[in-house]
Amino acid sequence: MTPEQLVSAVRARLDETERVALAVSIGPHKPERWTAARYKDDLRGWRIDGQFSCVVDSAFGPDAEHIALHDPAAVLRRVAADRRVLERHQPCVNYDGECHACGHNPPWPCPDFADLADRLGIDPEEAG
Numbered sequence: 001m002t003p004e005q006l007v008s009a010v011r012a013r014l015d016e017t018e019r020v021a022l023a024v025s026i027g028p029h030k031p032e033r034w035t036a037a038r039y040k041d042d043l044r045g046w047r048i049d050g051q052f053s054c055v056v057d058s059a060f061g062p063d064a065e066h067i068a069l070h071d072p073a074a075v076l077r078r079v080a081a082d083r084r085v086l087e088r089h090q091p092c093v094n095y096d097g098e099c100h101a102c103g104h105n106p107p108w109p110c111p112d113f114a115d116l117a118d119r120l121g122i123d124p125e126e127a128g
Contacts, residue, residue, distance in 0.1 A: 034071035036064035
């Protein structure tokens with residue numbers, strides 16, 4: 001991918017992740033923090049509770065904990081942090097192979113941007 005294509009792919013993935021997290025939110029409420037809880041009667045397994053309602057019912061314990069760790073509020077915090085990394089670690093405007101933030105030269109992407117792309121499932125080596 002060219003630097004422009006890679007930056008665009010990262011932005012698009014962050015936009016999509018944000019859109020999905022915001023869509024999960026119930027009604028006019030801001031994105032919720034979820035918790036995993038075991039039913040007291042132990043017959044129905046686990047549930048994931050939001051602030052206003054049960055989000056998932058009868059989940060398997062490890063699944064419930066995983067889902068709760070990736071609640072919409074947590075996802076949006078990660079998107080915001082990833083956007084800050086994206087803005088700091090872009091290639092210089094004239095693309096001399098240098099990173100704005102760390103001065104990693106050359107080749108761009110710097111290790112921080114490469115890690116961001118990898119975290120989002122984007123392969124910088126993939127043909128654009």
